[in-house]
Amino acid sequence: MGNVTLAISVAPALGPAVSGLILQVGSWRMLFVVVLPIAALVTLFGMRKVENISEPQVSSIDWLSVSVAALGFGGLVYGLSLLGESGGKVGLGIGIVVAGVAAIVVFVIRQLKLQRTGVPLMDLRTLGHRAYGLSLALISIGFLAMLGSMILLPLYLQNMRGLSPLETGLLVMPGGLAMGLLGPTVGKMFDRFGSRPLVLPGSIGIVIALGGFTQVSMTMPYWQVLGLHALLMVSLAATFTPVFTLGMGALPPHLYSHGSSMLGTLQQVAAAFGTALVVTVMTARAGHLVADGVDAAAAELSGMKLAFGVAAALALVTIAVAAKLPRRIAAAGAQDGGAADQPTGS
Template sequence: MNQQVKTGPIMAALLVAGFVGLFSETALNIALGQLSQIFNVDATTVQWLATGYFLTLGILIPVTGILMQKFTTRQMFLTSVILILGGTILAASAPAFGLLLAGRVIQAAGLAINLPLTQNVIFAIYPPHKRGGAMGIMGLVMLAGPALGPTLAGLILDTMSWHYIFWLTTPFLLFSLMFGIIYLTNVNEVRKVSIDALSVILSTIGFGGLVYGFSVSGTAGWTSATVLGSIIVGLIAVILFSVRQMKMETPMLNLRAFKYPMFILGVVMSFITFFNMLSMLVILPMYMQMALVIAAFTTGLILLPGSLLNCLLAPTIGRLFDKYGPKAVITPGTIFVVISYAIYVQFGTETALWMVVITHIVMMLGIGAVLASTQTNTLNSLPKQYYPDGIAITQTIQQVAGAVGIAVMVSLSESKQENYLATTGNELPQAAAAGSSFVFTIALVLAVINFVLSLFMKKPKEA
């Protein structure tokens, strides 16, 4: 660890801003129904507060790889925190729906810079044998933010107005800004790189089209021209983008990172983990509210022990990774996830709440072990000059995986519910249980695939 670099305060500045951004990603979900009435907009329109957030991340994260080479660490950091702060204040004081949505998009733009930047700084200021611990703490933030979002937002909505979901995070952002200004040094090498306009356009259409298509599939339906058109156009643009990157001397996103087998393995495992994790954070509360008929705030409290335990153990998991290598941490983690989904599949309308709590704790421990360790190993397998590209690739894939996971799992759950209701009449709790059990079965299959893949994880010879 560099002596002149104060790693603690630097990490605090980056991670606090990241936590606020990730907390904001899911916190508003619980208030969408209320906001739909307050601003007098329909359910499809209000859903844009979530869709717009994902869409902005999907579009901007691929561009950050080249931005981190073009601008200094401090420039990138200040831009990210000012965007998150500005977006938060705009959203908190928004008198109209359009301004609230604009605030969300500006918040997401800041987070799109913060997430890759934090990973890049970790890889610059920590030697390979200490990265696991640092990435473990980042993993905790990446899990705790989205997981605590609905719980804390539920508490805020029960006691105050929705504006405070935003207002209460502003002091943390001001703290982050102050610490960053004082302690953050420029740790990246700035190069003269030109940003290729066609690459940016193809990336925007490609990743934006995919995220948008999947995000609106729940409301528009999978067979709608908008959904199919967005996904097809997105796929074509991603293919054209990839071909262009391979032909360019200095690509916007260096896809040569895919030459490294451990990188490919890590990317696939990250995709499955995020696909399953973000869809679970939506499906599980839906199951509890509809099948077990419990209030939103109670749902948040039931999910709290798993999230908190994960927070406490994240640094330890990172240290175990540093000491014993990837397989010793990741494979047991995937086993925990498999066991949890195997139990989730059995859940019905009579499931005891303590059973939900215990299973969620096991699940969060498993995800905690897989998430950060997989990311660390994936990036450790690359040469140093590929770090910004590797980080941008993995972060983009994670955001796309999350958007796709939520859209696919929610729509499958709802179609299963409708089929159940069509054959049995009006037993909504049973239908909700059948729908969630069906998607948990799919998630279980994916979790087993991740377990098998983890057996091939190796520590890269030289980071």
């Protein structure tokens, strides 16, 4: 899991620097032109080289569940993004958010019904395993905080401080590389010490870093920005690898696929939700201050501070969750009820 964390963390760390270099010499459309052949090669080599090590099982896809999930989670994120826009879209945004929540409720009810026949799109019995549920909550909040900061920092550095896209990418690259390169080391430390000595300090570090970003100003030294970002990334590294391992290890084999898909889904939803949330908070705060006669730059800076503050407040939840995590996978299995391990079918 440490090696997996390295792979999925180094790429996003290099992304801003590579994107900044592309934007220095070409249009933003070039970003997609560069990614297209890479995606094609990944697809080609993946189909040829990745081996199926699991036992195929006869199953089916409930397309109603797929549609309701897309409408629910998509509506929730899109509606939230509308709340920060001007032009009288607040009412529309609230309506879409309510509709999205209603669709998610329908999705949950549908899965509970399908569980009785043994073919749910997403088996919610994974949530009956306490360690997995706690891990899922912590990872979701962690991704929300990470992606929220990743969208706010470039806005601050480029719009407020006047850095180029390349300079911005280079400034945030050390923290991302540290997060990725620490993955294998954190994995070994997890094997030796368990989860809590890593995840609890990591959660505290996330809150401290986001709290530090609430103090951004037009004169904050760049070394402080780099240091806070590095602290955030290192804290996330200390959190993600143990929590990924602990959460999936708490599940019985027949729920691995559902646990993995739920983890991946909520990662993406949390990332999108975090981006929409911080931008909405920042835009709403800045718009309110501008309407009161405050200078546009000062209003945007105040909005960024508030957005970082909201992210820090949400990250406080990770400390409480980390304190409840078992130290090791064996302990997680002992805490979960035996009934939750048994599949129920028709």
